[in-house]
Amino acid sequence: MTVTDETVMDVLDGSDCFPIEEIVHYPLPGYGAPTSVAFSPDDSLVTYLYSSENTLNRNLFSFDPTTGKQDLLFNPPGGGLDEDNLSAEEKLRRERLRERGLGVTRYEWVKTGPHENAVMVPLPAGIYFQNLSSQPQLKLQSAPTSPVIDPHLSPDGSMLSYVRDNELHVLDLLQNESKQITFGADGKTLTHGVAEYIAQEEMDRRHGYWWSLDSKFIAFTQVDSSAIPNFTIVHQGHSTTGPDAQEDHAYPFAGGPNANVRLGVVSANGGEVTWMDVFCGGKDQANHDEEYLARVNWMHGNILTAQVLNRSHSKLKILKFDIQTGEREVLLVEEHDTWVSLHDCFTPLDKGLGKFSGGFIWASEKTGFKHLYLHDASGKCLEPITQGDWMVEQIAGVNEAAGLVYFTGTLDSPLECHLYCTKLFPDENCALPLKLTKGKGKHVVVIDHQMRRYIDIHDSLDYPPRISLCDLQDGSVIMPLYEQPLAVTKNKKLQLQPPEIFEVQAKDGTTLYGVLYKPDATKFGPPPYKTMVSVYGGPSVQLACDSWVNTVDMRAQHLRSKGILVWKMDNRGSARRGIKFEGAVKNNFGLLDAEDQVSGAEWLIKQGLTKAGHIGIYGWSYGGYLSAISLCRFPDVFRCAISGAPVTSWDGYDTFYTEKYMGLPTENQSGYAFGAVLHHVPDLNGKLLLVHGLIDENVHFRHTARLVNALVAARKPYELLIFPDARHMPRPVKDRLYMEERIWDFIKRTL
Known part of the structure; x- marks a missing residue:
C-alpha cells in the first residue's frame, strides 16, 4: 500500500501505543533515579532523595557501602512539601530553581559529635533534625505568614541560620535559642539576607548570606529595591478581586535601574554590622564598574571576597575585604570584549x-x-x-x-x-x-x-x-x-528509540550539532516526512548532547510515534562550545541564531529527510522567541510555529540577561529593533500558536499582549492558549495535558 498523508493521519489518530498523557508524566522514564546524592561527614554513608513509587514525592534514604544496607532515613511528617502548603515566597523560589520535586526537596548533613551524624531537613512546617538513631525533631516551626526561608547550618554544626520576615536569624542548637541579628528591613523594598530577583533568576546566586569558615561571622546582603518601579501582575483567574488577587514585583527592565546591594558582616551572636566598601546597583550608566554583586566567598583567616561585575558585563573584579574595617583591595580583574560569564x-x-x-x-x-x-x-x-x-x-x-x-x-x-x-x-x-x-x-x-x-x-x-x-x-x-531495569520495560512499550546525532555546517562553516527523531519507516513509509524543529537556541543552554534527557524528550517521541520527524539543533549562541561560538549572537538576537536554524532545515531537505513546505518550529522561553521570529523572518521555510512564553521585544526583559547579550537599549537601538518579533510581524505568513501563563513573573504576559497588538495591527491571524494561573510554565497535570492536546491539534491542522 502506498503511504500518503491521508494514510499517515489515519495511523496517527488510531494509534494509542504512545498516549499523550505520557508527555506530562513526571518523573520522566528513567529519571526516578536518586537525586541530591551526598556523603555523610565521615564518608561512611551515602544519602539521597528517592521515591520507591517512582513519583515526584521523595524521601531521604541512606546506604552503607560496607554492609550494602539501605535505610529510610527521613520520612516527612504529613507527607512533606506539596504545591498546596507552600508560602508565596517559597513558591517563587521554586520558580527560580525550576523545582518540581515534592516531599523532601533538600537536606544538609551536620556532624553533631565524633561518632554521631544527623541531617537537617527544611519543610513547609519547619526545620526538622533527624538523628540516625532517634525520631525526627521539629527544631524550628514555620508559618505561611512568616515562613522560614533559606535555612543553613553553620560549618561547625552548632547553629542554624535562616531568614524570616526579611531579616537574618540564628538558632543556637545547643541552647535552643533563636536570635535576630539584622534589623531595619521594611518587608517591601529593603531586605537582609535574601538574594534579589536578578541574582536568583540570572546570576545563579540563590543565597543572600554566607557563613565564615570558623562559624563566627555571617556575611549578608542588604537589598534596596526602592529605585525599581513595581510591575503589577493581576490574577485574572481568581474568583476575588483586590490586594489578594494581585502581586507587585520589583522587576528591573533593560535600561532601567537595578537594586542597590550592600555587603555587611555581623557576628553570629549579633551585634554591630561592619559594612564592606562596596556598593552595587542603583545606576543605569553603562560604565558603572560595580553594578552586580555576583559571588561571595570566605577564605581561611576570615578573609571575605566578593566578585562584582560591571553593567556591560565586560569587567569582573574580585575584591578582598578586611571584615573588621570593611576596607578593600582588588585581588583580580577579569576583562573580555564579548562578555565575562559567571x-x-x-x-x-x-x-x-x-x-x-x-x-x-x-x-x-x-x-x-x-x-x-x-x-x-x-x-x-x-x-x-x-x-x-x-x-x-x-x-x-x-x-x-x-x-x-x-x-x-x-x-x-x-x-x-x-x-x-x-x-x-x-x-x-x-x-x-x-x-x-x-x-x-x-x-x-x-x-x-x-x-x-x-x-x-x-x-x-x-x-x-x-x-x-x-x-x-x-x-x-x-x-x-x-x-534501572524497570525503565527498560516502559521504554520498549513506548518504543523510545534514542535519537541520532548529526553534524551540520552553518553558512560560515561552523560545525553545528543536531539530534534527529526519525519516524518508523515500517509504519509510516520512507522519508521525506513532515517535520517539527524543537528549539531553544539561547545562551547558556545546550540541547544537542549525548544524554538520556534527549531520549525521553516525550513530546519529540510522541510526535515521532505519529509520523512526524523531529529535529533539534544548537545554533551559534548556544552553550559549551567556547566564547566565540556563544558570542556570535552578541548585540544581535534573532539574526544568526534564526539563520542557523534555517541551515538545519535546509540540511534536512537536502538529505531527503524532510518535506519542503511542511516544516514547523516550536520552543519555550527563548525557544518561544526564536520560534516566533523564525516563522516571521523565513516564511518560505517554516509553515507553523508554537511559541511558548516568548520574549517578543527585548526592552521588556530584565537588565542582567538582556544587557549582557544585547547591550543597553539606548546604545543598540538597531539591534533591539531587529531582535523584536514585533518588527517582523508584517512578513508573517505561517500559522502561529502563542502559549503563555497570565501570572508569569519572569517573561511577563505583556510580551504576548504586545505581539498580539502587532498581529492585529498587521491583520495577521494567530491562535492563543492562555493559562490564567500559570507562571513561566504550567505546573498542574491537567493544565499540561490540555496544553499538549492543543499543541498536537495545532500541528495536525497546520503542518
Whole structure:
C-alpha cells in the first residue's frame, strides 16, 4: 500500500501505543533515579532523595557501602512539601530553581559529635533534625505568614541560620535559642539576607548570606529595591478581586535601574554590622564598574571576597575585604570584549603550601575556552592548570596535599561531560588530564571528603541514569549503587528509540550539532516526512548532547510515534562550545541564531529527510522567541510555529540577561529593533500558536499582549492558549495535558 498523508493521519489518530498523557508524566522514564546524592561527614554513608513509587514525592534514604544496607532515613511528617502548603515566597523560589520535586526537596548533613551524624531537613512546617538513631525533631516551626526561608547550618554544626520576615536569624542548637541579628528591613523594598530577583533568576546566586569558615561571622546582603518601579501582575483567574488577587514585583527592565546591594558582616551572636566598601546597583550608566554583586566567598583567616561585575558585563573584579574595617583591595580583574560569564570555580588554597599559601584557583575564558589558572595570594596569575580548545565546567575537588585538581569538562567531546584529574602545579612535561569516568555521555560526580572515592551518576542517549561508587585514583567501579531495569520495560512499550546525532555546517562553516527523531519507516513509509524543529537556541543552554534527557524528550517521541520527524539543533549562541561560538549572537538576537536554524532545515531537505513546505518550529522561553521570529523572518521555510512564553521585544526583559547579550537599549537601538518579533510581524505568513501563563513573573504576559497588538495591527491571524494561573510554565497535570492536546491539534491542522 502506498503511504500518503491521508494514510499517515489515519495511523496517527488510531494509534494509542504512545498516549499523550505520557508527555506530562513526571518523573520522566528513567529519571526516578536518586537525586541530591551526598556523603555523610565521615564518608561512611551515602544519602539521597528517592521515591520507591517512582513519583515526584521523595524521601531521604541512606546506604552503607560496607554492609550494602539501605535505610529510610527521613520520612516527612504529613507527607512533606506539596504545591498546596507552600508560602508565596517559597513558591517563587521554586520558580527560580525550576523545582518540581515534592516531599523532601533538600537536606544538609551536620556532624553533631565524633561518632554521631544527623541531617537537617527544611519543610513547609519547619526545620526538622533527624538523628540516625532517634525520631525526627521539629527544631524550628514555620508559618505561611512568616515562613522560614533559606535555612543553613553553620560549618561547625552548632547553629542554624535562616531568614524570616526579611531579616537574618540564628538558632543556637545547643541552647535552643533563636536570635535576630539584622534589623531595619521594611518587608517591601529593603531586605537582609535574601538574594534579589536578578541574582536568583540570572546570576545563579540563590543565597543572600554566607557563613565564615570558623562559624563566627555571617556575611549578608542588604537589598534596596526602592529605585525599581513595581510591575503589577493581576490574577485574572481568581474568583476575588483586590490586594489578594494581585502581586507587585520589583522587576528591573533593560535600561532601567537595578537594586542597590550592600555587603555587611555581623557576628553570629549579633551585634554591630561592619559594612564592606562596596556598593552595587542603583545606576543605569553603562560604565558603572560595580553594578552586580555576583559571588561571595570566605577564605581561611576570615578573609571575605566578593566578585562584582560591571553593567556591560565586560569587567569582573574580585575584591578582598578586611571584615573588621570593611576596607578593600582588588585581588583580580577579569576583562573580555564579548562578555565575562559567571561561574563557581573560585577555589581558595588554604593548606599553607609554601608560596601558594593564600592563593586560589580561578577560571577564565581569556583564551576563548574556560580553563583553570593558579593564582598566588596577591592575585597574580602563576600558570594555567588546563588548556586547549575545550572547556572546564566545574571543579569537583582539590587535593592540595597530593597536588591534584579534579574537574568536569568537555575534553573528549562538547556533547559529553567527564571527570578528569590533572596536576595542581603543572610542570614542563604537562600531560593531558586523566579521564576517570568510563562510558560515553554525561557524568555528574560527587567526591567524598577523604578524596578517595566518588559517586558517578552516568547517563547517555542509550542508558538512563545509573549510579556507581568509584575509586578516585583510577575511576574503577567499586560497586553499582543504582540500576534501572524497570525503565527498560516502559521504554520498549513506548518504543523510545534514542535519537541520532548529526553534524551540520552553518553558512560560515561552523560545525553545528543536531539530534534527529526519525519516524518508523515500517509504519509510516520512507522519508521525506513532515517535520517539527524543537528549539531553544539561547545562551547558556545546550540541547544537542549525548544524554538520556534527549531520549525521553516525550513530546519529540510522541510526535515521532505519529509520523512526524523531529529535529533539534544548537545554533551559534548556544552553550559549551567556547566564547566565540556563544558570542556570535552578541548585540544581535534573532539574526544568526534564526539563520542557523534555517541551515538545519535546509540540511534536512537536502538529505531527503524532510518535506519542503511542511516544516514547523516550536520552543519555550527563548525557544518561544526564536520560534516566533523564525516563522516571521523565513516564511518560505517554516509553515507553523508554537511559541511558548516568548520574549517578543527585548526592552521588556530584565537588565542582567538582556544587557549582557544585547547591550543597553539606548546604545543598540538597531539591534533591539531587529531582535523584536514585533518588527517582523508584517512578513508573517505561517500559522502561529502563542502559549503563555497570565501570572508569569519572569517573561511577563505583556510580551504576548504586545505581539498580539502587532498581529492585529498587521491583520495577521494567530491562535492563543492562555493559562490564567500559570507562571513561566504550567505546573498542574491537567493544565499540561490540555496544553499538549492543543499543541498536537495545532500541528495536525497546520503542518
